[in-house]
Amino acid sequence: MNKKQLFDQIKTKKSFLCVGLDPVLENIPQHLLKYENPVLEFNKQIIDATKDLCVAYKPNTAFYESMGLKGWDTLIKTWAHIPKDIFTIADAKRGDIGNTSAMYADAFFNESKSQMSFDAITVAPYMGKDSVSPFLNYTDKWVILLALTSNAGHSDFQLHQTPDGKLYEEVIRVSSAWANSEQLMYVVGATRGDEFANIRRLAPDNFLLVPGVGAQGGSLADVCEFGLNSECGLLINSSRGIIYAGKGEDFAEKAREEALKLQVEMEQILTAAQLI
Numbered sequence: 001m002n003k004k005q006l007f008d009q010i011k012t013k014k015s016f017l018c019v020g021l022d023p024v025l026e027n028i029p030q031h032l033l034k035y036e037n038p039v040l041e042f043n044k045q046i047i048d049a050t051k052d053l054c055v056a057y058k059p060n061t062a063f064y065e066s067m068g069l070k071g072w073d074t075l076i077k078t079w080a081h082i083p084k085d086i087f088t089i090a091d092a093k094r095g096d097i098g099n100t101s102a103m104y105a106d107a108f109f110n111e112s113k114s115q116m117s118f119d120a121i122t123v124a125p126y127m128g129k130d131s132v133s134p135f136l137n138y139t140d141k142w143v144i145l146l147a148l149t150s151n152a153g154h155s156d157f158q159l160h161q162t163p164d165g166k167l168y169e170e171v172i173r174v175s176s177a178w179a180n181s182e183q184l185m186y187v188v189g190a191t192r193g194d195e196f197a198n199i200r201r202l203a204p205d206n207f208l209l210v211p212g213v214g215a216q217g218g219s220l221a222d223v224c225e226f227g228l229n230s231e232c233g234l235l236i237n238s239s240r241g242i243i244y245a246g247k248g249e250d251f252a253e254k255a256r257e258e259a260l261k262l263q264v265e266m267e268q269i270l271t272a273a274q275l276i
Helices: 003-013 030-034 036-049 067-080 098-109 131-136 154-155 167-175 190-202 220-229 251-272
Strands: 017-021 056-059 087-094 121-125 143-150 184-188 206-208 234-236
Touching: 003 251, 017 036, 017 251, 030 036, 030 143, 036 067, 036 251, 056 067, 056 234, 087 098, 098 121, 098 131, 121 131, 131 143, 131 167, 143 167, 143 190, 167 190, 184 190, 190 251, 206 220, 220 234, 220 251, 234 251
Parallel strands: 017 056, 017 234, 056 087, 087 121, 121 143, 143 184, 184 206, 206 234
Antiparallel strands: none
């Protein structure tokens, strides 16, 4: 999915919502345990209940890797269940020496090898250009580079002052020469709302993947005030706030209700910005 197609989906659905699919077996409704693969059934019902309200799904691969072989099978089947007109993100946070990154790229982009072909993957930039380039060699895919995250320890490195500014600013500045806004996005946590104006100065045209709205306390209004651009430019991720909205047999309906609340708010924001 290219940038224009992604923006077209945003305009059609009046939404820039990304649903994080981060299932924990112990947290899913108990009635699903009767299924051969309870986690897969959980994911399928969440997807079916929210697919008209969101433009992206983001499975965090750790939640699948932790289950071994069955987890990988669940990830493959979850990806396959997502409608092909919805943007898919492998939240894998990979990044290693070049030949290793090439294998990671194959794992998440090359369907003929891995049975998965996500539209995008999250990548850690610490090892530099040669660790990111193998992902960018897939010219029809996206790299979502970690820039300014929402976790408590983000300040250990990301806010470190260099002669040219904060370290996360250097990440954006340097990486912007590796690919354009048609192939490169950045992760920016919603809890860092005060930095969005600065990020837009550095990356005016790139899409930003924004976790942290909802359960982590980030404000959608604050993010949009400074983060929106002429093509929306935002994918707002909500995971726990949607997928764990209900614990009973109506869990998928409860998930839809939470997704709908965000979609309605997003429609209002897009309308006010004259993007729809």
